[in-house]
Amino acid sequence: MNHIVAPQDLPECLESAISENVNAMWAMLRAEAEAVVAKEPWLRPFIDTAVLLHRDFPSALGSLLARKLGDSYISADQLADMVRRAVEDAPCIVDEACADLQAICTRDPAADTCLTPFLYYKGFHALEWHRVGHWLWRHDRHDLAHFLQSRVSEVFAVDIHPAVPVGRGVFIDHGTGVVIGETAVVGNDVSILQEVTLGGTGKEHGDRHPKVRDGVLLSAGAKILGNIEIGSRAKVGAGSVVLKDVPPCATVVGVPARIVGWCRDTIPALAMDQTVPEPEYHI
Numbered sequence: 001m002n003h004i005v006a007p008q009d010l011p012e013c014l015e016s017a018i019s020e021n022v023n024a025m026w027a028m029l030r031a032e033a034e035a036v037v038a039k040e041p042w043l044r045p046f047i048d049t050a051v052l053l054h055r056d057f058p059s060a061l062g063s064l065l066a067r068k069l070g071d072s073y074i075s076a077d078q079l080a081d082m083v084r085r086a087v088e089d090a091p092c093i094v095d096e097a098c099a100d101l102q103a104i105c106t107r108d109p110a111a112d113t114c115l116t117p118f119l120y121y122k123g124f125h126a127l128e129w130h131r132v133g134h135w136l137w138r139h140d141r142h143d144l145a146h147f148l149q150s151r152v153s154e155v156f157a158v159d160i161h162p163a164v165p166v167g168r169g170v171f172i173d174h175g176t177g178v179v180i181g182e183t184a185v186v187g188n189d190v191s192i193l194q195e196v197t198l199g200g201t202g203k204e205h206g207d208r209h210p211k212v213r214d215g216v217l218l219s220a221g222a223k224i225l226g227n228i229e230i231g232s233r234a235k236v237g238a239g240s241v242v243l244k245d246v247p248p249c250a251t252v253v254g255v256p257a258r259i260v261g262w263c264r265d266t267i268p269a270l271a272m273d274q275t276v277p278e279p280e281y282h283i
């Protein structure tokens with residue numbers, strides 16, 4: 001492994017131990033896994049390897065992620081070791097993964113258990129690999145971070161530059177075709193559907209990608225272009241092209257996007273509220 005450069009600005013959550021949330025999630029996943037093998041004996045080998053033979057959530061998640069990404073250049077065992085080192089150095093990765101999984105269980109009506117997204121949702125797997133890649137990036141291990149980005153893109157069809165900071169409780173639904181550029185920022189409790197791009201316009205250099213604040217819902221196929229801000233609790237409609245800042249709470253739709261309404265009491269990304277409110281005014 002490469003030498004790790006000590007980071008100057010370690011995030012606060014590095015100090016945190018494995019939280020009660022993580023332990024509660026792990027107990028739930030084990031109970032759900034037991035129920036699955038009781039019903040579907042053919043799945044026993046897979047469920048044992050993925051969940052029941054592990055002592056805790058980080059071990060199960062690291063092993064699952066590693067088996068999905070291992071190849072002839074970096075084996076699943078080496079990748080599992082990489083994840084283990086990452087979570088030992090930055091336990092917040094585990095807390096964030098648990099919050100992401102909880103977000104899916106809460107927001108996705110198709111997720112009847114937490115075990116289903118844990119085992120099968122590639123948006124979740126890609127995001128958790130991104131968290132490891134971002135840890136590498138922050139420790140100046142850019143080559144390995146790019147290798148992971150490339151493998152994640154090949155395997156899960158999700159392409160997130162490893163420099164991008166992503167908040168907790170983020171739900172990337174389906175995942176296919178999601179692209180997030182180098183200088184983008186994604187806040188907490190954001191929901192991102194398939195084919196979303198957080199890209200540059202091609203006319204700017206340096207800091208050129210969108211900043212997505214907390215609680216934003218980005219619907220399928222939305223293209224958010226340029227160094228613009230999508231304010232907290234905003235909603236972006238499916239297929240929209242957003243080229244200007246979106247104020248907090250606004251709903252925007254269209255090509256180019258225009259404001260068609262404002263959020264009321266809910267946080268759209270949490271409610272997965274994809275309705276378009278009554279029009280009030282346009283930008």
Ligand SMILES: CC(C)(COP(=O)(O)OP(=O)(O)OC[C@H]1O[C@@H](n2cnc3c(N)ncnc32)[C@H](O)[C@@H]1OP(=O)(O)O)[C@@H](O)C(=O)NCCC(=O)NCCS
Nearest residue numbers: 179180181197198199200201202203223225241243255256
């Ligand atoms: C089309 C593009 C190259 C801009 O071209 P441009 O000639 O510089 O255009 P401008 O930015 O001056 O915009 C001109 C008008 O077109 C509109 N416009 C710009 N891009 C648009 C798009 N993609 N779709 C619809 N309208 C667009 C602008 O709103 C503006 O309208 P207005 O005059 O009514 O305000 C750019 O917006 C674009 O789409 N770049 C590609 C970005 C991309 O694919 N990024 C992904 C990276 S991963």
